[in-house]
Amino acid sequence: MTTSAPRIRAARIEAPPGKTRRGWTGGDDSRLAFLFVLPAAIGLLAFYFWPLLRGMWLSFTSWDLLSAAEFIGFDNYTRMFADPVFWNAIRVTLVFVVLNIGIQTVVALTLAVLMQRLTQSTLVRSLILTPYLVSNVVAALVFFWILDFQLGIGNQVLEWMGLDRIGFFTSESWAILTVALVNVWRHMGYTALLIFAGLQAIPSNLYEAARVDGASEVRMFSSITMPLLRPILGLVLIISVIGSFQVFDTISVTTGGGPINATRVLQVYIYDNAFAQFDFGYASALSVAMLAILMIVTFIQYRITRAGQTDLN
Amino acid sequence: MTQLSQSSRTVADDPTPGPAPSTRTRPRIRWGKIIAWIVMVVLLVITIFPFYWMLRTSLSSNSALAANASSLLPVDFSWGGFQRVFGLQSIDDAIADGGSGAQLDFWRYLVNSVVVATGITVCQVFFSAMAAYAFSRLRWRGRNLVFGAFLLSLMVPVIFTLLPNFLLIKELGLIDTLLGIMLPSLFMAPFAIFFLRQFFLNVPIEVEEAALVDGASKVRVFFNVIVPMSVAPIATISILTYMTAWNDYFWPLMVSYTDESRVMTVALGSFAAQSPQGGPDWAGLMAATLVAATPMVILFACFAQKIVNSIGFSGIK
Numbered sequence: 001m002t003t004s005a006p007r008i009r010a011a012r013i014e015a016p017p018g019k020t021r022r023g024w025t026g027g028d029d030s031r032l033a034f035l036f037v038l039p040a041a042i043g044l045l046a047f048y049f050w051p052l053l054r055g056m057w058l059s060f061t062s063w064d065l066l067s068a069a070e071f072i073g074f075d076n077y078t079r080m081f082a083d084p085v086f087w088n089a090i091r092v093t094l095v096f097v098v099l100n101i102g103i104q105t106v107v108a109l110t111l112a113v114l115m116q117r118l119t120q121s122t123l124v125r126s127l128i129l130t131p132y133l134v135s136n137v138v139a140a141l142v143f144f145w146i147l148d149f150q151l152g153i154g155n156q157v158l159e160w161m162g163l164d165r166i167g168f169f170t171s172e173s174w175a176i177l178t179v180a181l182v183n184v185w186r187h188m189g190y191t192a193l194l195i196f197a198g199l200q201a202i203p204s205n206l207y208e209a210a211r212v213d214g215a216s217e218v219r220m221f222s223s224i225t226m227p228l229l230r231p232i233l234g235l236v237l238i239i240s241v242i243g244s245f246q247v248f249d250t251i252s253v254t255t256g257g258g259p260i261n262a263t264r265v266l267q268v269y270i271y272d273n274a275f276a277q278f279d280f281g282y283a284s285a286l287s288v289a290m291l292a293i294l295m296i297v298t299f300i301q302y303r304i305t306r307a308g309q310t311d312l313n
Numbered sequence: 314m315t316q317l318s319q320s321s322r323t324v325a326d327d328p329t330p331g332p333a334p335s336t337r338t339r340p341r342i343r344w345g346k347i348i349a350w351i352v353m354v355v356l357l358v359i360t361i362f363p364f365y366w367m368l369r370t371s372l373s374s375n376s377a378l379a380a381n382a383s384s385l386l387p388v389d390f391s392w393g394g395f396q397r398v399f400g401l402q403s404i405d406d407a408i409a410d411g412g413s414g415a416q417l418d419f420w421r422y423l424v425n426s427v428v429v430a431t432g433i434t435v436c437q438v439f440f441s442a443m444a445a446y447a448f449s450r451l452r453w454r455g456r457n458l459v460f461g462a463f464l465l466s467l468m469v470p471v472i473f474t475l476l477p478n479f480l481l482i483k484e485l486g487l488i489d490t491l492l493g494i495m496l497p498s499l500f501m502a503p504f505a506i507f508f509l510r511q512f513f514l515n516v517p518i519e520v521e522e523a524a525l526v527d528g529a530s531k532v533r534v535f536f537n538v539i540v541p542m543s544v545a546p547i548a549t550i551s552i553l554t555y556m557t558a559w560n561d562y563f564w565p566l567m568v569s570y571t572d573e574s575r576v577m578t579v580a581l582g583s584f585a586a587q588s589p590q591g592g593p594d595w596a597g598l599m600a601a602t603l604v605a606a607t608p609m610v611i612l613f614a615c616f617a618q619k620i621v622n623s624i625g626f627s628g629i630k
Contacts, residue, residue: 037459043497054477280476
């Protein structure tokens, strides 16, 4: 920066005034750049940074939107740490994330490997992406119907197989698994395509060499595919875990957090506090907790999976 | 297959006992293949079946659905579900048919969704492209610093900005308006800026310089050189943006209160909640989900190849 600045100034003195305005000689485009970045910068400041600061500040206040916000120090936080529903929400969220991501990753990895081994067809790839095209709301409602206790085809099938009907969305022990599976259904194809892209990047001569040495498919998967896939798998995991922590839509339109608190994840609890209790201060404190959890999780994951590095070279 | 025969040849050339492993490998791989195909087909059926079930249910009538829940074909075929969704059925008929009788004007929600998704896509992609150009091709002081600030915004989880953004929209008096739903997404999306910047960097500098030598301004270079040469990535990011905007639920749920600004996803959520006595109007609900899902599926069908292939390099959104 310090070295280039004088050079630009020197060029400006030497060049005739008409030419610098065009700027292609390597001059300074500050004025134009300002105009080009301005709209995006407004968006960044007004809808990313300002709400970030404001959210932090709100978490130290008591505010019902009607009267003025009142500064109450750490009261929201002491209340939060003593709130059993908050700790339950953390537990439910973690259970959801583990179920969601665990199943989703296994299924998506299976799909990706199968696609790589069996078919490269665009049709298959388009089909598995279809659930990702519909909204969470649509996915949730379809399964709400398929898994309905009385009329759902899912429960009909269970009955044919001689099993008892299951209240997928109404039983306290099943609801969270059901919601997790709905999310798996919507995201597995998309995740599989991301992993598939990572698989394509593994040089095929590695497999050929292993085959020449007589390695089995299982052996090739564990010694070539998995280690070389680690960086992309790590990246995919980080993205899906962050998304998974913020689950809201699926639960909001089906169970609404119930039965009792069985699916009241943190996000739903935040919404309840803000829009049912009009307690924006407390809802903001809960959001700060969410932000902290997300940052810690991302950091740990990044360290474990070493997503930034590659073993390819 | 060629690799297989190759490997058996190498094994055969080897003086140590060879043919035995290769004969054992062949049938095992074939069995493995059959199992693999079965797993694949099962996963595909799980993926597709719910869509079929939506269609089958939406074309059935509610009373027949209760009596015959497991028929694979529509039971007592009827357009009633779709008629209720679009308000084409009289209220008495709708109630008799298992509907709630509440007036739901899905045309309106459809139009609202189209306006919101189109507005967001056009503005967001355009402004993001402008910023991406400034970050990739213009020279100015503090470029890296400002770009770093945008990088940071990628790490702010959406949830954290929702409540304060709701307050801001409220203070601007835009609650329950389509503009209020659109505003936070109109100016940019960090991901769109990074995505487009990456492509703009790849436009050969010679092309740009040639245009500048010919006397074009940098503004013209942007509109006449950079944008036309990046049609494919701009189309990809536009489709992704459109899908995200169309499928969004949480934010519109916060902002919209009446039909004035209700979009499809929010309408679906409230449709599900308005169960008449005697169970929800499943035929109507499935017809409504189908109406909400179809535009995205059509959009995707038109651009399937492009989207599927772009997921590889664009990475993750």
